[in-house]
Amino acid sequence: xxxxxxxxxxxxxxxxxxxxxTKRRNQMKQVQSGMVTEAGLVIDDESIPQxxxxxxxxxxxxxxxxxxxxxxxxxxxxxLLAKIAEDDGRNKEASDMLVALQVETITNMPRLEKLAIxxxxxxxxxxxxxxxxxxxxxxxxxxxxxxxDDTKDIKATxxxxxxxxxxxxxxxxxxxxxxxxxYLTEGDEDKKLQHLSNVVALVLIAPHQSKKDxxxxxxxxxxxxxxxxxxxxxxxKDLEANKRVEAELASLHELxxxxxxxxxxxxxxxxxxxxxxxxxxxxxxxxxxxxxL
Numbered sequence: 001x002x003x004x005x006x007x008x009x010x011x012x013x014x015x016x017x018x019x020x021x022t023k024r025r026n027q028m029k030q031v032q033s034g035m036v037t038e039a040g041l042v043i044d045d046e047s048i049p050q051x052x053x054x055x056x057x058x059x060x061x062x063x064x065x066x067x068x069x070x071x072x073x074x075x076x077x078x079x080l081l082a083k084i085a086e087d088d089g090r091n092k093e094a095s096d097m098l099v100a101l102q103v104e105t106i107t108n109m110p111r112l113e114k115l116a117i118x119x120x121x122x123x124x125x126x127x128x129x130x131x132x133x134x135x136x137x138x139x140x141x142x143x144x145x146x147x148x149d150d151t152k153d154i155k156a157t158x159x160x161x162x163x164x165x166x167x168x169x170x171x172x173x174x175x176x177x178x179x180x181x182x183y184l185t186e187g188d189e190d191k192k193l194q195h196l197s198n199v200v201a202l203v204l205i206a207p208h209q210s211k212k213d214x215x216x217x218x219x220x221x222x223x224x225x226x227x228x229x230x231x232x233x234x235x236x237k238d239l240e241a242n243k244r245v246e247a248e249l250a251s252l253h254e255l256x257x258x259x260x261x262x263x264x265x266x267x268x269x270x271x272x273x274x275x276x277x278x279x280x281x282x283x284x285x286x287x288x289x290x291x292x293l
Contacts, residue, residue, distance in 0.1 A: 011052065018036070018063055021035060022035065039056075039060060040060060043056060057084075060073075075101050078101055082094040082098050095128055095130075104118070115141065115146065115154050118137060118140055138220045156186075158222065159178045159182050169217070173206040173229070176198070180195075180226070180229075181223065184224070193244075197280070198281075201276070237260055251272070273293050277293060
């Protein structure tokens with residue numbers, strides 16, 4: 001019935017029949033899933049106008065809502081609706097749609113699809129300026145999920161988004177941890193070196209914080225054990241011992257050595273600090289960060 005009505009382009013009748021058929025108590029779940037899949041083919045028809053596509057999606061999302069055996073289909077319809085809202089500039093509405101899905105609980109959704117939706121949630125949360133939602137969404141992503149060979153691009157996008165979040169709070173040490181994750185992920189050696197340079201610069205300007213203060217800020221992000229630094233002083237010592245920093249980031253390495261020296265004299269460091277501030281991309285346009293250094 002659904003297929004015939006779809007071919008006849010009687011979409012209102014098709015959706016009415018779909019809603020009635022899915023309400024039948026003795027209807028097999030596989031049959032309901034098949035009907036929903038058949039009806040969903042309408043949205044792939046490029047000949048129908050956007051208004052009709054949106055209406056069909058809205059009706060399909062409504063019909064599939066609250067039914068566990070077709071929750072994946074409901075999620076996909078809702079994601080498409082959220083994308084339409086996002087494209088129209090209705091970011092808060094799109095964000096609310098995705099949050100309501102709770103995709104982390106949908107067991108039969110493919111892993112990469114689930115991660116892509118969560119990344120979109122993060123993007124929207126940042127766009128609407130909701131730091132609490134950023135933290136809540138970020139906690140739904142763990143480092144194992146984004147540390148596989150097929151998730152390198154997702155991991156890079158994730159930590160670039162978290163950089164925006166932590167930068168808004170001037171959390172320099174945790175920002176350095178984000179750059180360290182990007183350094184570990186990047187394959188291009190030139191970009192990799194720039195990421196390492198960013199790590200060093202941010203550790204240098206980071207204030208002294210207790211381990212608990214750092215952990216409280218960083219706990220919402222999916223850091224791997226390799227980027228679990230909580231002590232600025234310990235990290236500075238590690239960077240001084242880092243052969244690549246010494247060989248390829250000589251000016252930064254000299255500054256790190258000076259910061260690690262007990263007899264630290266402001267006059268001696270002033271010229272080196274000015275030189276770094278004048279050309280490093282994470283410092284040159286940020287007077288407040290230069291002051292921290």
